[in-house]
Amino acid sequence: MSQTRSETSHDPFKSSKFFAFPEKLSEIFVFFMRVGLLVCLVASVSLALHSAFSTRSRWPSFPERLSPNVSDQKSGPTNISHLLFGLAGTVHTWRDRSRYSELWWHPNTTRGFVWLDEKPDANVSRPDFSVPYRVSEDWTRFKYSSSQSAVRIARIVLESFKLGLPNVRWFVMGDDDTVFFTKNLVSALASYDHNQMYYIGGNSESVEQDALHAYDMAFGGGGFAISHPLAAQLVKIFDGCLDRYYKFYGSDQRVWACVSEIGVPLTRLRGFHQFDIREDPYGILAAHPQAPLLSLHHLDYLKPIFPNQTQIGSVKSLMDAYRADPTRILQQSFCYNHRRKWSVSIAWGYTIQIYTSFLTAKDLQTPLLTFKTWRTWKDGPFTFNTRPVSSDPCEQPVIFFLDKVQEVGKSGTVTTYRRYVANQGKNCDTADHARAMAVQSIRVSSMKMDPEHWKKAPRRQCCEIMDRGTLESSGMRIRIRKCRPWETITI
Template sequence: MNNFQGSIPALFSKGNSLRYFNFNGNQLGGQIPPSIANCKNLEVLDIGNNKIDDTFPVFVETLTQLQVLVLRSNKLHGFLKGATANYSFSKLRIVDMSSNSLSGTLPLDYFSSLEAMIVPDQNIGYIGENMTANTYQYSVHMTWKGWGIDLIAIQTILTIIDFSANKFIGNIPWSIGKLESLKQLNLSHNYLNVFRVSHNQLEGRIPLGKQLDTFDSSSYEGNSELCGFPLKKACNDGERQPITPLKDVSESENGFGWKAVLTGYVCGFVFGVTMGYLVFRIRKPIWFVKMVEEAVLLIKNSTAAPFFQHNMEMSLTRLQPSHNPVKKLKSIPLPDKPCEIFAILARIFILFCLVSSISLIFYTTFFPQTHSLHFPAPKRTAPEPKPEHEFGPTNISHILFGIGGSAATWNDRSRYSSLWWDAKKTRGFVWLDEIPGDKNNSFRISAPPYRLSSPEWTRFKFSSSRSAVRIARIISDSFKLNLPDVRWFVMGDDDTVYFTDNLVSVLAKYDHHRMWYIGGNSESVEQDVMHTYGMAFGGGGFAISYPLAEKLVKILDGCLDRYYYFYGSDERIWACISEIGVPLTREQGFHQFDIRGSAYGLLAAHPVAPLVSLHHLDYVDSLFPYKNQMDSFKSLNRAYQLDPPRILQQTHCHDKNRKWSISIAWGFTVQLYRLLLPAKDLQTPLLTFKTWRSWSAGPFTFNTQPMKSNPCELPVVLCWSRLRKWARVGP
């Protein structure tokens, strides 16, 4: 170990022969230089125990010879990126990313690509021994079963995965079970909630612990030599077994079946009748006996009895007299005292109880019961709590960006994404058709990470733009990542610039539990007529709530085949959402920027709405004079950072003494007219731009006013060059 400080220099040229890179145990900070991807022969990359502050270096997947990757004990954050290229991590044998702040779910495809851990290596050798000079072997510092060790030589049969002490959540991917040659797996000190090691050759007692005790027996099935809780197989080592959790109790366990229920009811009824007989026999309590006797006497002397008898005789006139049931009823002597009634009932039911008991004894003796009616005890499980992320205000972590790009454009357009992307806060990916080249890496370091679109898009029909199908399926690719805490999917192009604070404030107005399709139209009427006013134009970006995305993904592939003749991806998405029945909710802050020329007039009279996005910045003049577009946007962004909601918001006032009219677009420009103008004129954009397709003077989806030919009627234009924030002291 040394004590190097600073950052790792980005000096790795193409075609170098570097095989072993070890800076473990220093004070290096900054980010991991993407130029390491030029080291195509690299076998060991060990920069553990430093102060690297970066996201997972997705570019290392292009190092096809890499066998050892150690990034432990740094300040890595964000989501673990799965494999996106062919043969990614195919030779990786040791990967240690423990003690960082990596979060999200463990990607399924990451573990599926670890081919060296899937197929057991029958030949015992050492990593690095195939070099020209066999006198040098690689070494690495590792944690083995809780102990820090220095491996002076790394055997090829040693396979280790250590993701411990991070912030991973969700399920442990089933693909880990395919790693047959894996010698050590450490996922401890995370927030994982599903564990499965079924169908292996594990043996011995299952360890106990607060988290391990929550897994059921299915997590361990297929391991015949395992024993202990939660398996039924007991261990013979004399250790105490934990108390088995409560479960449903059947008749075979408590003897509480239909026979016991029936016997209880019968005996209870007999007991009640017997007690009634005794009450009237000893005539206590007196008040109860008198009450019953008076009721019986009242019924006996009632006038209803002759009436009932008369009606019965009338309805039975067709019967023979000898068969008249009313006359037979008269011949039956009825007891006059209640105690006699109860005495008769008691005799009848005592006889019934005796017969029933004897029958049950014979039935149980000669017909053993195999299936019984029983009343299972209710399951004693606590109600499943609702996830906390379902409630509370929406923030930037609830948004997953899906940016459509291509390898041909990403190297250049990543400069725009780098202006608004914050790796510590924002989540999402740029979806490309293939791995991009190494140009302009300085921008791509701070831009969103990229992933390759799933290859299914190539099978769909198309009429004019094949890439539109791939970009339309970004919502499906993003949804299937199954990332946690996602409320909104925000789509856009690789040259779309977002103002994320304002985006959050706009989406926070809507209930993310409902289906929402939010975006804006084109500024040019000709574009809206050619496509549709009901569509959110994709360049300006649009947002889809999670419930809508869930339904959209189910029908998307079939829908894309139906609408193969559409030109763009956004029009395909609109058509599919229309089938679900969700209309577009328009927000004026999404800007497609389907305009040519100078956007000054539009931005100087921005509608009263938060600025959410800008697009097509390469097709309009620089926003600020005497600056290129990148510097112009940086100037606008500095004002935005000071007060995000107010950026471009218009304020106007009048100086009646000087007869001036003043319009201010905060953070952008001030217009001073040397005449008094009504508010409606100040709020109407100056026509400094043309339409997108025909380069004409309109029409647009908003009113405009032409530039005056008289210089006295034109405003004096001032542009913001510097802003600062200060605190007011005193009243």
């Protein structure tokens, strides 16, 4: 017994006294090993996440550094610096047509070029031209059937993109005689996501032109806009596409066909005016659609917008009003003088019409047919309704044209309109018409329209005649205001 106890007590492996401590040490060691591995794993994940997020916030990825546009495409409101204009011109037309560009181009603010067919002589490229020029690349290698210059003009989209200028969201194409209203254009384009593929413009007013070319095509003279992502895809196929559609006549038709291959439809904006019309544009401008005025084209083929002025002088007069209230320019309002039984239509910044009878709102918003179709000089058809100018002088409106525009503080305007005396053979001799003819001037007061107006549900604003004087008054005062929720334009 004693021997057994003695052997047991001296066996280090069987002694509880010596065996208990190493067993606890092993458990502690395993525990700390597991904790250490877990800490290392958490630290590795945290380090990886921190590295990823800090790299994303401070340094662009390699493709972003290659593209000058990506950083600007992400956020921030669109402004004039995000538009790159490409104007189609020739050395033979630019000296005269540059008069139109000078009216809307702002040096150091507006970006873009007029693209010419060859380098101009010194007497053509005068130093006071605001619009810089570029000479188009060789375009004679491409196939064509009827218009080789159309190939060159179509490639302005491609050549503008290849310049690689930074922060371009929209490529805006037009002709050297296109007048753009840039503040309205910026506001309109800002309504669209420039990171998506958009092809925005308008078609022709003359049905014969749309039928000949395409109804779903943006006509180039009126201007159109292509977003940067669409341009990036377009340039990849463009030169090959030009040869596929070499039988087309116009440059805009070629661009439209190539955009169609990408699958992007036309987004229509009614404010682009191709003006495929002849004679007098008065009827369209006096009953402008509820859309911002974006462009005017073909002005050299039309009567001056304002009578007794040159066409350039006319556009300057319109520009004066536009600068005072860009959103409101040409916007139509109408109201009634129930005492005199008059209907009054105002195209703000341009003209006022007084009819000595009650006309419905539907009639007043329909343009008078003062123009002809572009190709055949006929009375239509057009892509909108028209109403004929009556042969009875008593049914014709008494017309006033803008004489002066004044800004009142930062938020208001007062425009003055003078009666226009037309050289017409027959006169209306009724007492009602004589009273309307006795009005020599009309003053219109209004608050400036919200630049965000076109992002909301559109509604025509109302007007009210402020005069409570005698019927023989030679002046009239009108106020334009927002229509009340329950208000209608009802006789």
